[in-house]
Amino acid sequence: MMNNETKIGLLETMLKIRKAELQLAVMFKHGKIPSGAHLYEGEEAIAAGVCANLRLTDQITSTHRGHGHCIAKGMEPKRMMSEVCGKSAGCCSGKGGTMHMFDPGIGIMGTIGIVGGGMPIAAGLALAMKLKNADNVAVSFFGDGASNNGSFHESINLASLWQLPVIYVCENNNYATSVSVQRSTPIPDISARAVGYGIPGVTVDGNKVDEVYAVASEAVARARAGEGPTLLECKTYRIRGHFEGDDALYRCKEEVEEARLRDPIEYWKTKLIAEGVMDEQGFVAMSEKLDILIAEAAEFAENSPFPDAAQAMVLGGGNPSLVAVA
Numbered sequence: 231m232m233n234n235e236t237k238i239g240l241l242e243t244m245l246k247i248r249k250a251e252l253q254l255a256v257m258f259k260h261g262k263i264p265s266g267a268h269l270y271e272g273e274e275a276i277a278a279g280v281c282a283n284l285r286l287t288d289q290i291t292s293t294h295r296g297h298g299h300c301i302a303k304g305m306e307p308k309r310m311m312s313e314v315c316g317k318s319a320g321c322c323s324g325k326g327g328t329m330h331m332f333d334p335g336i337g338i339m340g341t342i343g344i345v346g347g348g349m350p351i352a353a354g355l356a357l358a359m360k361l362k363n364a365d366n367v368a369v370s371f372f373g374d375g376a377s378n379n380g381s382f383h384e385s386i387n388l389a390s391l392w393q394l395p396v397i398y399v400c401e402n403n404n405y406a407t408s409v410s411v412q413r414s415t416p417i418p419d420i421s422a423r424a425v426g427y428g429i430p431g432v433t434v435d436g437n438k439v440d441e442v443y444a445v446a447s448e449a450v451a452r453a454r455a456g457e458g459p460t461l462l463e464c465k466t467y468r469i470r471g472h473f474e475g476d477d478a479l480y481r482c483k484e485e486v487e488e489a490r491l492r493d494p495i496e497y498w499k500t501k502l503i504a505e506g507v508m509d510e511q512g513f514v515a516m517s518e519k520l521d522i523l524i525a526e527a528a529e530f531a532e533n534s535p536f537p538d539a540a541q542a543m544v545l546g547g548g549n550p551s552l553v554a555v556a
Contacts, residue, residue, distance in 0.1 A: 232443065238516075240278050240443065241499060241502060243274075243281075246307070247270060251271050253527075254267055257311075262531075263328070265316070265328055266474070267314070267473060270295055272469035272489065273401055273466045273468065275437055275438060275442050275464075275466070277299045277371070279439045279440075280371075280397075281299070281369075282443055284303065284337070287337060288367050288369065289369070291348030291349070292338070292342065293371055293376075294341065296331065299371055300331055303337060305321060305336060307524055307527035308526070308530045308531065312324065318535050318537045321333045321338075325537060329343035345372075345373070345406075348372060349370045350381055353370075355396075356394035366395065367395045368394075373400070374406055374420060377415065386429070386459065390427040390428055395453035395454065395459075397453060397462060398461045399462045401464055403467055404466075405468055408472065408480040420433075421433040421463035432449075434465070438498075466494075467492070
């Protein structure tokens with residue numbers, strides 16, 4: 231059971247992610263981001279629900295759509311947005327950008343641009359934890375498209391064989407770039423593939439943060455107890471195009487509008503108000519506070535300098551935590 235503090239914290243995390251992503255969309259439109267941008271709008275409940283079960287010392291691997299995971303794991307918006315903008319104040323000193331953000335000090339072991347690329351890394355992190363007898367877990371976030379890659383099967387096979395403390399979280403948002411999951415995957419639930427590796431597989435509504443939190447809690451407890459990996463499938467929907475600028479002509483407007491009716495933030499806000507955990511005034515106050523936080527982060531990122539050219543070949547780009555990991 232969640233206490234009220236956790237419930238409110240989940241709402242705040244989701245709202246922080248949403249506001250940060252919408253701000254990045256504006257910054258991209260105005261040429262402030264020197265790369266592509268893959269935004270997380272509509273999927274916030276997954277990052278929030280999973281990461282709320284993690285400790286600082288637990289580690290995650292993420293994807294090209296990883297801003298939400300970073301915020302949910304504890305990265306300050308200023309550091310995240312600065313990195314997305316390629317600025318020296320970013321978590322990787324502006325040298326990683328949106329698809330290569332690392333912050334080992336808080337357990338973020340990379341937003342990785344290669345589809346499925348974080349899965350074997352998470353297995354390796356979990357193996358290190360087991361060899362050190364550390365009471366930590368690794369989490370790998372990946373999309374439905376990655377579930378058809380060899381890295382998916384190889385990673386889960388090894389994790390099961392060695393009973394590694396890792397949770398594989400499939401964010402099934404219905405599209406791998408422009409290909410719907412119905413056209414690429416012959417089974418209705420990706421979690422069913424867990425049977426082939428002798429591990430638990432659970433499918434949950436990825437837009438309901440309480441459900442995500444509950445199944446993640448069980449998976450994390452299993453991993454910490456030495457009972458091995460779990461495959462979680464969180465069914466959600468990618469509201470925006472694959473990247474900013476994608477016209478998404480491969481789907482109809484009615485499909486998107488129907489998905490908006492299942493908004494994870496609206497669902498959780500309504501539920502908390504109905505339970506008396508918070509009221510509308512409290513939500514407005516939270517929203518306004520986060521508006522200020524994100525506006526300040528965006529201003530900080532825009533006004534920060536680009537990396538010094540002299541740092542181009544310096545290991546870690548001047549970031550001590552990255553040098554330590556390397």
